[in-house]
Amino acid sequence: MHSSDAEKVVAILKASEALRSGHYQYRSGHHGFTYIDKNNIYINPALTEQLAECLAAVLAPITNKFDVIAAPAIGGIIIAQSVARLLGKKFVFAKKDNGSLILDQIGFVDTLSGSNVVCIEDTITTGRTIHTLADLINTSGGYVVEKACLFNRSIPSQAVAAISLLDFDELSKLTDMSIWQQNDCPLCKAEIPLDN
């Protein structure tokens, strides 16, 4: 993204103290040093809105290519709803049920059918959630034209293609973004307890 906008996003991350260092297990099961605590941003709706404005600006050049924005529960919904409002798009979300993502609300399925859709998540790590969402949209008869997120921390060797405010390389300038399979985690080997 434009460098001045990237600086604005970095400033929001720092102001909200959203970058936490320790020993974390992500939803994917991987371990790493850094947790991006989006809740520290969401606590402040004005900062959240600024991030939504940045993401809307990044998507503005392709706004004529899609009709609907879709998000997975929970964090993605908070940012995607604002982006949809800013761009004048319809908005649907998938909910969590017993740990699985489902998209079975009749009105949402009807909205997706035959529509071009952008999927928005807050953070992409392995891409599992946003890929599951894309599959659900395809099943509903929608067509995913783009994926987008605030923070794409997928590692370059297994990069998930998505528009982001900050990608792995940009985040790595701020903090150590290394992740490992649990079996290979040096923090586990050093018997450092997991942070919540």
Ligand SMILES: [Zn+2]
């Ligand atoms: Zn570990």
